Amino acid sequence: MRESESEDIRIGVFVCHCGLNIAGVVDVEEVTEYAKSLPNVVFATHNRYTCSDPGQEEIRKAIKEHKLNRVVIAACSPRMHEFTFRRTVSEAGLNPYLLEMANIREHCSWCHPSRPKEATEKAKDLVKMAVAKARLLRPLEPIEVPVTNKALVLGGGIAGISAALDLAEMGFKVYLVEKKESIGGHMAQLDKTFPTLDCSICIEGPKMVDAARHPNIEIIAYADLLSVEGYIGNFKVRIRKNPRYVIEENCTGCGECRDVCPIEYPNEWDMNLGVRKAISVPFDQAVPLVYTINRDYCIECYKCVEACGERQAIDFSQQPEEIELEVGAIIVATGYDIYLPEEENIYGYGKYSNVITSLEFERLILAAGPTGGHVIRASDGERPRVVAFIQCVGSRDINKYPYCSGFCCMYTLKHAIQLKEHYGDDIEVYIFYMDIRSNFKGYEEFYARAREMGVNFIRGRVSKITETPEKNLIIHAEDTLLGEPIELEAEMVVLATAAIPAKGADEVARLLNITRGSDGFFMESHPKLKPIDTPVDGIFLAGACQGPKDIPYSVSQGSGAAARAATILSKPSVKIEPIIAVVDPEKCRNVRVKCGICASKCPYGAIVVEKGKPAEVRAAMCHGCGTCVAECPADAITQMHFTDAQIFAQIRAALEENPERKILGFCCNWCSYAGADLAGTSRYEYPPNLRIIRVMCSGRVDRDFVLEAFRRGAGMVLIGACHLPYDCHYIDGNWKMTERMKALAKMLQKLGLTPERFRVEYISAAEGVKFANVIREMAEKLEEIGEERIKAENAKLKPILDRMLSRKGM
Amino acid sequence: MVYSMSQKEEFEVVNRVDPAFKRAVSGMHGAEKISLCFQCGTCTAGCPISRFNDFYNPRRIARMIQLGLKDRLLSNDALWLCTTCYTCIDNCPQGVEMAYIIRALRNITVEERKVMPTIYKQMLSNILKTGYVYVISELRIKRRIQHGLPPLPKSDSKQIAKLFDATHISDILERAETFDRVD
Amino acid sequence: MAEYLIFLGCVIPYRLQSYEISARRILEAFDVKLVEMPSFNCCGYPVDPIDHELASLLAARNLCLAEDLEMDILTLCNGCFSMLNKTNRMLKEDRGYREKINKALGKIGMEFKGSIEVKHLVHVLIEDIGLEEIKKAIKRPLKNIQVAQHSGCHLIRPAKYASRGGNGGMEMLKELIRATGAECLEYEDEDECCGNPIIGVNEEIPLQLAREKLKHVRAVGAQALITVCPFCHIMYDLNQSRIERKFGLKLEIPVLHYPQLLGLAMGLQPDELALNELRVRPDELLKRIIG
Numbered sequence A: 001m002r003e004s005e006s007e008d009i010r011i012g013v014f015v016c017h018c019g020l021n022i023a024g025v026v027d028v029e030e031v032t033e034y035a036k037s038l039p040n041v042v043f044a045t046h047n048r049y050t051c052s053d054p055g056q057e058e059i060r061k062a063i064k065e066h067k068l069n070r071v072v073i074a075a076c077s078p079r080m081h082e083f084t085f086r087r088t089v090s091e092a093g094l095n096p097y098l099l100e101m102a103n104i105r106e107h108c109s110w111c112h113p114s115r116p117k118e119a120t121e122k123a124k125d126l127v128k129m130a131v132a133k134a135r136l137l138r139p140l141e142p143i144e145v146p147v148t149n150k151a152l153v154l155g156g157g158i159a160g161i162s163a164a165l166d167l168a169e170m171g172f173k174v175y176l177v178e179k180k181e182s183i184g185g186h187m188a189q190l191d192k193t194f195p196t197l198d199c200s201i202c203i204e205g206p207k208m209v210d211a212a213r214h215p216n217i218e219i220i221a222y223a224d225l226l227s228v229e230g231y232i233g234n235f236k237v238r239i240r241k242n243p244r245y246v247i248e249e250n251c252t253g254c255g256e257c258r259d260v261c262p263i264e265y266p267n268e269w270d271m272n273l274g275v276r277k278a279i280s281v282p283f284d285q286a287v288p289l290v291y292t293i294n295r296d297y298c299i300e301c302y303k304c305v306e307a308c309g310e311r312q313a314i315d316f317s318q319q320p321e322e323i324e325l326e327v328g329a330i331i332v333a334t335g336y337d338i339y340l341p342e343e344e345n346i347y348g349y350g351k352y353s354n355v356i357t358s359l360e361f362e363r364l365i366l367a368a369g370p371t372g373g374h375v376i377r378a379s380d381g382e383r384p385r386v387v388a389f390i391q392c393v394g395s396r397d398i399n400k401y402p403y404c405s406g407f408c409c410m411y412t413l414k415h416a417i418q419l420k421e422h423y424g425d426d427i428e429v430y431i432f433y434m435d436i437r438s439n440f441k442g443y444e445e446f447y448a449r450a451r452e453m454g455v456n457f458i459r460g461r462v463s464k465i466t467e468t469p470e471k472n473l474i475i476h477a478e479d480t481l482l483g484e485p486i487e488l489e490a491e492m493v494v495l496a497t498a499a500i501p502a503k504g505a506d507e508v509a510r511l512l513n514i515t516r517g518s519d520g521f522f523m524e525s526h527p528k529l530k531p532i533d534t535p536v537d538g539i540f541l542a543g544a545c546q547g548p549k550d551i552p553y554s555v556s557q558g559s560g561a562a563a564r565a566a567t568i569l570s571k572p573s574v575k576i577e578p579i580i581a582v583v584d585p586e587k588c589r590n591v592r593v594k595c596g597i598c599a600s601k602c603p604y605g606a607i608v609v610e611k612g613k614p615a616e617v618r619a620a621m622c623h624g625c626g627t628c629v630a631e632c633p634a635d636a637i638t639q640m641h642f643t644d645a646q647i648f649a650q651i652r653a654a655l656e657e658n659p660e661r662k663i664l665g666f667c668c669n670w671c672s673y674a675g676a677d678l679a680g681t682s683r684y685e686y687p688p689n690l691r692i693i694r695v696m697c698s699g700r701v702d703r704d705f706v707l708e709a710f711r712r713g714a715g716m717v718l719i720g721a722c723h724l725p726y727d728c729h730y731i732d733g734n735w736k737m738t739e740r741m742k743a744l745a746k747m748l749q750k751l752g753l754t755p756e757r758f759r760v761e762y763i764s765a766a767e768g769v770k771f772a773n774v775i776r777e778m779a780e781k782l783e784e785i786g787e788e789r790i791k792a793e794n795a796k797l798k799p800i801l802d803r804m805l806s807r808k809g810m
Numbered sequence B: 001m002v003y004s005m006s007q008k009e010e011f012e013v014v015n016r017v018d019p020a021f022k023r024a025v026s027g028m029h030g031a032e033k034i035s036l037c038f039q040c041g042t043c044t045a046g047c048p049i050s051r052f053n054d055f056y057n058p059r060r061i062a063r064m065i066q067l068g069l070k071d072r073l074l075s076n077d078a079l080w081l082c083t084t085c086y087t088c089i090d091n092c093p094q095g096v097e098m099a100y101i102i103r104a105l106r107n108i109t110v111e112e113r114k115v116m117p118t119i120y121k122q123m124l125s126n127i128l129k130t131g132y133v134y135v136i137s138e139l140r141i142k143r144r145i146q147h148g149l150p151p152l153p154k155s156d157s158k159q160i161a162k163l164f165d166a167t168h169i170s171d172i173l174e175r176a177e178t179f180d181r182v183d
Numbered sequence C: 001m002a003e004y005l006i007f008l009g010c011v012i013p014y015r016l017q018s019y020e021i022s023a024r025r026i027l028e029a030f031d032v033k034l035v036e037m038p039s040f041n042c043c044g045y046p047v048d049p050i051d052h053e054l055a056s057l058l059a060a061r062n063l064c065l066a067e068d069l070e071m072d073i074l075t076l077c078n079g080c081f082s083m084l085n086k087t088n089r090m091l092k093e094d095r096g097y098r099e100k101i102n103k104a105l106g107k108i109g110m111e112f113k114g115s116i117e118v119k120h121l122v123h124v125l126i127e128d129i130g131l132e133e134i135k136k137a138i139k140r141p142l143k144n145i146q147v148a149q150h151s152g153c154h155l156i157r158p159a160k161y162a163s164r165g166g167n168g169g170m171e172m173l174k175e176l177i178r179a180t181g182a183e184c185l186e187y188e189d190e191d192e193c194c195g196n197p198i199i200g201v202n203e204e205i206p207l208q209l210a211r212e213k214l215k216h217v218r219a220v221g222a223q224a225l226i227t228v229c230p231f232c233h234i235m236y237d238l239n240q241s242r243i244e245r246k247f248g249l250k251l252e253i254p255v256l257h258y259p260q261l262l263g264l265a266m267g268l269q270p271d272e273l274a275l276n277e278l279r280v281r282p283d284e285l286l287k288r289i290i291g
């Protein structure tokens, strides 16, 4: 702290209008004038678009002209443009870490549009807090780490295959890991593709083979992801290969074993409509073409062993095998599942035999499928003369899946057209729909073709289906265009059920530390500008794991992810943020007594503690959560760019005026701060008395921060973290914070603090609504408690807190 | 066909879209989600009444509210046909609570047009008098005792009257016109 | 055993004592203590279409009476259950609405606090007594008896306020019927409305709805229809002869309150259960059960 005071601090403040996004609510001129009055601010101005070229140029010019050595930009969320502006200041010769942002858009103008006065006051506070921190900023140098130029692609559907092939073509080694026995994904289950009606496996098959043959691709199928450690450029991944009881290298794929196997079981690839042998491949074009024994069904007659003969490929003693891979980038392409409305019997599915899902229909109409391509009814094996398709089953339904599954309209059109092509006037096809979504190339024309062929479209959502004694189905709906309820008797009903996050997506998210949106799909780093990135550097998304996608979209995204990964893999090293922990050897207790608390709390094992020596942080292993900093009993650890002094300065700035009317929030960068951003982006309005201090992880929030806030008279304190148990981006920083704050809350309550004045909330990046609600609730409560009582409580607390914080030299 | 001006003027005016009514309805308890309705018709398809009555179509009623066709809505007695079976509420994929919205329309009709079905006027008057929908006769009370059932308590009609006054319905109730049947 | 404030509502004491008599018999047999609710008023349901706020106030007044006595409410009527339960839950969850209602309640010196629960007879039978206890109490298992159930809208909808929504809601009464040893037949449109609430403005539609229901019940060969609500019961029992006359049909389906069916299975006598008050005579059924 002292060192920085000794130099001549010259701060420039740049307030952005963001068009009318900020200036429409916040009085930017007033904020600029105010900034000029703050200590060490030697220059302040406002600009229509600070991020635009002229805007950036203005900053660079001002740095030179006014000899600025600190820059504060009051604009959008730092999660949006901090990176941009760091580059701007470094272009003007300033160290990029001498920049601080005040978030006056997402956290201010966007969420307080109807209270411009208070929003302006808030914006001033936010600028004051940023200036207070900027005064104490220190130049930092990024840390360079080497890159392993290999990639891992998780999931062998069409998106994963495309990504793997592209990377392999660029010359990178790729591990393509697939959970199932064969790569291919859902596309391998489909009959034809829309709108061209070309055979799905005929176009995907060659790609699968290419992947298998490519010297740079290693397919690891029938395998599970166990763990992922490390960071961009340097991931360590553990995989478990499950035993097929067939030795991959020896199996020639001849299938002689299958021919002699006496046991059959339902084939999942056929949606359990067909059967396969206990030793078999799921479908003929499987890649790798290696047989697998299902030991749940196998009766161990060993006929297969005999049939295999001297190839000796069958090995009943095979065990699961764990392997470790080192890669520099990871592409997640784990796909989606289809919703099966079985347990709820929606529209009679699971109860009436002639009600099936579209994916089941796909297997029925497929020439290589279990019925040889004949569409027949399960109840009597007859070909239906009237088939009804029902759209949006589970989709666009707030009680199930509120989103549109995107591709079901199109595949239903395809099914309808296929039926008309097969059976002509000998079949009547009805589609019950709410809207037909046929955007993208060639899709609307496809819809027209279905109408031309005589497919009947009924605009209405079905309320229920009943069954007749002949096992026909009576569909009840309203024809909303006619405006009257109607009934239709169909001989088969096909449900276009929702595309939902793949089973196990939660586990994948946990292992990789990536986020899922409220819909359960993986969340991209930015919806517009970083649609392929995850918040974790070096991990990318491709295909339907990020949200329902059709084939061309999945393929493009696979290629996109490959290109994004290549930006890392193509370099010998990458720079990582130097916001790591540093131990002050003078202060570390471990020199005198046995301590090592920091090492025990570090989620990454990045701290080494040897007897009699000060603890030491391994820079490349430190992820910069700051948990150790908050835990160290001797305050011997500092987190670069998030030092105690900097955060204390922010606290004081925030609470200088009317502290009892304010809520001070400490929000972790990945979840709750992002949640607050989303509340702003979604324009959820909440009361303007919140002031947020950003930390990377809630684990960084020191007890002393909370004590200082109350000592300064805060009305309320909020700590926002990622959800327990697994959402923390630093493994378990949120748990460490939780333990710490539970004890603190008890203590504060004993000292007479109304319990509601100190709150810990777990809010994800997808929970903008929740964020707004929490603040609304807190503000209401604050009002209910009343200023009088808060002041009285604080007065009582102050001497005690003074004593507790005195060791901090404050 | 050629029409003369005078003929034309007798035609009904085209529906005039008016957002005020939608706002008014969505401000009422239970009717908040009206603008979420995307006209799928599941409510109508499951409604036991809509097949008996041309006007009574919850989806179309939702639409008419969204467009603000207030007069057409409030002048139609068919609004009183909802049985409050709540099928529409459970079927709606958007969480729109049509049965409550119909209730809101009935409330508005009563308040603004001062009409209600005779049966409701009777029931409300009884409640105001005794606290119960029926005036329970001595004979019934005697029969209870014969059956060995405990005697019925008396309600507190003073309190009930105060509640009636609190929402100002008592004034409307006295003056309200009534009708007996909805066909 | 459990203890409840019994909320009789208006229709039961006035028109359907048979339901009250049989329900009290059963609850007594299972040691459920009933306390008579003092000075209660109409649940509020009939007022809702005219003035929603007043309806909420009437419901809330009943809830406040129960809060004063610190007892949960038991209702026999679906309509009362729905109105009281829904209002209770809404007032607990919706702070704005609670404040509005409490302001008006202040005029009669009451305040809604949200400290009690509302249950229907069916919930008490399933949750407090339990199917196992009920099965143990069966002395005359209703073997070879096949009935159908009509749970009624206000017990099972809206799902948000029902303890078990949708089909799960009907499952409660089905389980209770099966516990007596009788078979519970499924039939078309089981969850369709009885239509009673609008009979005051239009007779045609409810009678048609009831006719369809009774036809579907008859089609599967049920020997009786079981209800747990006075409104539904009136529609199917009291109005059955009218439906027969109007549409020229023979239906002859006895309609029993569930506690009557359970009582028979527990070995109680028909007159203890007020079976003689039913309009459609259940003689055939009684013969099968008692012989």
Ligand code: SF4
Residues within 6 Å of the ligand: A391, A392, A393, A395, A396, A403, A404, A405, A406, A407, A408, A409, A410, A435, A436, A437, A496
């Ligand atoms: S794609 Fe079509 S069927 Fe699928 S959810 Fe969207 S609108 Fe519904």
Ligand code: SF4
Residues within 6 Å of the ligand: A580, A581, A601, A602, A603, A604, A605, A606, A607, A617, A621, A622, A623, A624, A625, A626, A627, A628, A629, A639
């Ligand atoms: S606890 Fe966090 S900040 Fe401290 S060394 Fe470990 S990773 Fe780095």
Ligand code: SF4
Residues within 6 Å of the ligand: B043, B046, B047, B048, B049, B050, B058, B081, B082, B083, B084, B085, B086, B087, B088, B089, B098, B099, B102
């Ligand atoms: S509650 Fe009313 S509108 Fe809704 S389905 Fe039932 S009768 Fe129709």
Ligand code: SF4
Residues within 6 Å of the ligand: B036, B037, B038, B039, B040, B041, B042, B043, B044, B058, B059, B062, B091, B092, B093, B094, B095, B096, B097, B098
């Ligand atoms: S079911 Fe809901 S969304 Fe559909 S038309 Fe009815 S109210 Fe509108």
